Amino acid sequence: MTRFTKALCFIGLTIAMFMGTLDTTIVNIAIPKIMTDLNGSLANTSWVMTIYTLAMSVFMITASKIADRFGRKKIMLLGLLLFGGFSAACMTATSLSMLITFRFFQGLGGAIITPIVLPMGIEVFGKEKINRVASVVGAVTALAAAGGPPIGGIILQVASWRWIFGINVPLAILAFVLIAVCAKESYDESLAGGIDFPGLVFLTAALSGVTFGLLEGRQYGWTSLLILTSLIGGVLALIAFIATEKRVKNPLLELDLFREKTLSASSIVYF
Incomplete structure (x- = not known):
């Protein structure tokens, strides 16, 4: 793998990490707009935030373990399809229950893509660069979490709340292409036996x-x-x-x- 290919692969991985983390905070500021547009109460509309966090928290460890066993690249691409596809679905939601359902599957996609970024990054650059890779991934994660509300605010000023989800679609496509073309398949070779x-x-x-x-x-x-x-x-x-x-x-x-x-x-x- 050439240096240029490694760079493209890592860009794809950081985009995936950025998206998955961004959606934990970017939606918060849009709750009043969603409440008005979809005729929901505050308690019900708050589930648009809660369900994503819940899905991320519950399935992250399981998703990463499955990726270690069956191939991180394959599972990453599956996660990007899930995340990008249901981000597009969230844009088209016509009811609050529909949006919450789509957000659950988007969160499942986020649970798949975010924990695999670091081991795939280490696979690209080698274990001797683990500190540098971890630092970049950590910085991107912090930037995404902190950047959610202001980015969401800008989107709400110039477009509909639906584009808070729509912004993920081109990013997911770009990350999918870069990882599909540039990344190599990797596994956790230390794993043995069946799934627990x-x-x-x-x-x-x-x-x-x-x-x-x-x-x-x-x-x-x-x-x-x-x-x-x-x-x-x-x-x-x-x-x-x-x-x-x-x-x-x-x-x-x-x-x-x-x-x-x-x-x-x-x-x-x-x-």
């Missing part, structure tokens, strides 16, 4: 319960039966997940990673 299905089920339940509870606690009330059930169920599922991962031969998440103090500390701070 019990771990997958418990992790999905844990992340769904805890994430939903934290996102909607203020809306429904922190002491409401729904939120308490969600949070307690999520914590119990998390305990079951940890117990499962300690026993299975090929865990979905290697808990020994958290013995690394830097990873554990950064995870706590990020949370």
Whole structure:
């Protein structure tokens, strides 16, 4: 792979990371416009934001593990198709329920593309450049998260709220072409055995319960039966997940990673 090809591939990867992160914050400022246009209440319209974050949070680890096993390039391209296609679908939504449904699948696409960017970037430039690749990816992620509201504000000033989703379509196409043409397939060669299905089920339940509870606690009330059930169920599922991962031969998440103090500390701070 030539230096030029590597650069094009990495541009495609950073565009994918930028899009996936941008959509966690860019929609927030458009909520009043969406409420008016689609005749929704604030509580119902807020699900346009919540459902994307929920899908991203719940499926990110599972998606990255599937990519490690079956091929990161293939899964990345699938994620870009999903993300770009449902971004276009969000543009055409004629009801709030339709928009929320499309946003869920867009979030699923985001959960696929964002965690694969770093390992694919390392594959392009080699492990000796891991610090540089991680720094660039981290900077792009921070820029996208911080840039969401102002970019959304500019779009709302010059166009309809629908273009907050439409902006992703040409970016997704560009990223898809660059990665399809320039990237090589890569896998996690250290993986062995089958998929940890019990771990997958418990992790999905844990992340769904805890994430939903934290996102909607203020809306429904922190002491409401729904939120308490969600949070307690999520914590119990998390305990079951940890117990499962300690026993299975090929865990979905290697808990020994958290013995690394830097990873554990950064995870706590990020949370």
